[in-house]
Amino acid sequence: DAMVIQNPRYQVTQFGKPVTLSCSQTLNHNVMYWYQQKSSQAPKLLFHYYDKDFNNEADTPDNFQSRRPNTSFCFLDIRSPGLGDAAMYLCATSPGLYEQYFGPGTRLTVT
């Protein structure tokens, strides 16, 4: 089945220790997104790629970076995680139309 896969599902990192979350897709979609979602809040878009074109949201902290080495994979790097970065991180893809298809998410805990 075509899908969006996120690894790991649960990630624990220490305060200030860099961490990388990964997303892969078998849908061959042009667009890939990273969202941050905290409890009882709307998913917050961090950035997205249209093919290799990177689009950063204005309020995304510099602490968050992303890489898309090919169509199938996209990575979220958090350079120095703080306690406030603990959240669910969602990856989504889109063929370039309106609908987005989400992965199961990675729950990040910062200790």
Add this chain to the structure above:
Amino acid sequence: DQQVKQNSPSLSVQEGRISILNCDYTNSMFDYFLWYKKYPAEGPTFLISISSIKDKNEDGRFTVFLNKSAKHLSLHIVPSQPGDSAVYFCAASRQGAQKLVFGQGTRLTINP
């Protein structure tokens, strides 16, 4: 500036009855609206959508209504089933934006 609002954080409905989830938006440039369903520890799942050229779209038990003049949309689920218990997010987009703006979500609980 919250462009998409779901003013009810939670809703409880009896099994078999109709569930109505509401969403308001402020940006008149939005031309496409979507509903997503989210179970705990899973990503949101696309449920149903509607273009601004329509006022109703139906898919099985799910119907979305759009009132452009009021900048309001609603999701009707009938009959409600226990498996419908989840958080429902309303989202909006405009042509060319490649982005969705989400509401805060409404937690729907279906009681037996």
